[in-house]
Amino acid sequence: MKSNLQFDNISLDGDDRLMDALLREHARVGSHADEGFLTRLASFLDEECESPGIAISPASTVKRPSHRLAWSLGLAATVALAAGLIWQSQRAGPSAGCRLVQQSERRGMALLTDFPPELIEGTPKAMSVPNLVNAPDQAPVFFVPQGTALLSREKKVTSSDDNPIIGSLDLITDGDKQAGEGYFVELLDGLQWVQIDLEKSTAIHAIWLWHYHSQRRAYHDVIVQISNDPEFKTGFTTVYNNDYDNSAKFGVGRDNPYVESRFGLLVDGKGTKGRYVRLYSNGNTSNEMNHYIEVEVYGIPSK
């Protein structure tokens, strides 16, 4: 909450102070679990288990899921478990303790980012899209290798539409994810792309993408590719594709269309090496235009 000095610094008696805290906490996350807090807590407890001097049960051979997207393809319910997932999925033994986070197949660290506030305006239009994944009501949980960092902030963005009518391409990597006017760039109708130059080839572990999200809508033919070629002619890897009818001519995608939300779309980069990340879209269920608010690319920084 922003500082509101004239009101924040006033002295409140005990009960009033407690109610003030309750209201502020309720205003922050509502009555839901604070998944961001739980995820961070889980990471801290992971770290704890690596500290010397703490009694740790020997690691077992419990199989745990490796890096994977936790919410895409209708797995949003999994996300609801958040940190609980980390511990409770390990039902192999009653005293699992630190063993839970000491597998040889470690998850690494939870990927965290800031989310914009919910801002839903206008009447939603019908979305006639097959296998549409509803907007999640909680943040995705995704694990990346230790040392993974945001690589795309303030990096140069190019596009198939190099003269957008609304907004500018630099908004895509400026770190601001709000959905209001002045925060998004609008590209022409039809299949369009934006491309981020990371300046160095690196292993990419996640791409987090926000289209326009202040109206329930789904963008068509969302495709994410990685390449070392700025023209994407001499080879690229497609890490996400929800083009169900091959209208973009990159092949039918295996990913499902999804409804935009403030939590964005988190794409598993699978450690693909490349310098350029290109993201396609082809209009949306509300209109034929393409909109981008923010794209974050995460990977291991090159030395």
Next chain:
Amino acid sequence: MNPPSLAIAPADRQTFAAQARDHHRCLLIYARALARNEATAADLVQDAFVAAWRNLGRFDVTRDFGAWLRGIIRNKWREYLRRHAREVDVDDATLEAWECRFAQWDATRDTGNADVLDSLDDCLKHLPDSMGEAVRRFYYQEEPGEKIATALGIDTATLRKRLERARHALRSCLDRKILTPAQP
């Protein structure tokens, strides 16, 4: 029968995850009431969970998990105040009263009734319009007090009073709900 929070076995650290999930929001409220700062409150609660995790084997099963964590948070908060050369500004009587209130909230949740945040959802809907508008703008839209006062055509002192009355009304509403939970 013991309430669920007493059922934790020290060795069963998986239970810790479920307890963390159940309790973290109330603990954040508690820490926020102590520290009156969101970031500090989150740090206090996180540090308390880490300390609890480290000492899980020493957990006194005759106490409940929420009370144990609140005790750790209080200690962390006092440490924090010492480090920042600040005075403790909550007296023991207030801490005791809060402890009673949180114990009630925990017990209500543990017996399957709506927790305090869910109950607050409902209570907010029943605030008189003038109070509800002030609360909505101040807490949920984070508008500056001066701006709200201007928009509502009142002075800032009146707004402060209105917010105080709203908090009092909400507290009364919560007390009614917590002490006499709705029947299924």
